[in-house]
């Protein structure tokens with residue numbers, strides 16, 4: 001039996017996720033305390049994250065707590081974890097993934113397709129913007145930030161005709177009844193890591209890694225390793241509309257990725273590939289290959305646009 005402190009953000013979703021890990025560790029006989037913290041990302045609500053520095057904003061304070069020995073592990077939505085962790089930190093565990101898809105939430109319209117011309121969709125995610133634009137170029141997209149409850153409140157206040165959120169977050173918070181439709185991944189390709197929880201520790205904390213080994217889901221680990229490799233090669237941050245999604249079909253990992261022009265001028269660029277994946281190295285290779293295809297197509301599209309072909 002050991003005592004562990006979990007560093008967590010204090011949004012309802014972050015607390016749910018930290019409590020979920022706490023309960024699982026307690027089941028193994030460990031004693032667990034939560035250390036709630038506010039991150040810079042939680043405080044900046046008026047600007048798009050892509051403009052103020054991206055994903056790292058949600059994890060830096062938690063990493064400081066790990067480094068200072070105030071906490072032993074940090075629970076994150078994997079989607080919010082930067083591709084490269086700072087030296088001295090590692091992703092010790094990825095848990096079984098929930099539904100990775102995006103959900104359509106709207107009081108009036110059952111599907112995005114049902115919206116009238118020029119209706120207003122709320123999202124600040126560049127990926128969701130690019131994908132919504134590809135499905136319905138006529139719609140107006142307005143920024144929408146804040147935690148899940150804030151976003152739903154703004155929708156209920158009538159500021160948007162509908163919004164796009166991760167299905168997993170809504171389900172974790174008992175808000176599944178707000179989901180009107182779950183998008184197929186073919187129409188709304190998810191972000192790398194969406195729906196999975198990642199646990200970060202200071203490198204070398206073998207005692208923590210050992211305790212977390214029961215929570216590790218190897219299959220999810222391989223899938224998200226491939227997805228995150230795409231983002232890493234593409235230089236993925238919140239400042240680029242990027243989607244990367246993989247699913248196992250037996251031992252073959254099938255992967256698709258999409259890139260959107262941040263200015264919204266170029267059409268979406270897609271790439272896909274599949275490979276037998278049995279370990280982290282083969283997963284990363286698949287992700288890198290898909291990213292290279294994507295890069296080549298993005299460059300070709302940019303060249304074509306310049307020469308007016």
Ligand SMILES: NCc1[nH]cc(CCC(=O)O)c1CC(=O)O
Pocket residue numbers: 077078079080164165166168169193194195196197
């Ligand atoms: N960007 C915030 C964020 N980070 C993780 C989730 C959802 C839960 C998950 O993907 O595990 C959300 C909310 C959303 O995108 O709607």
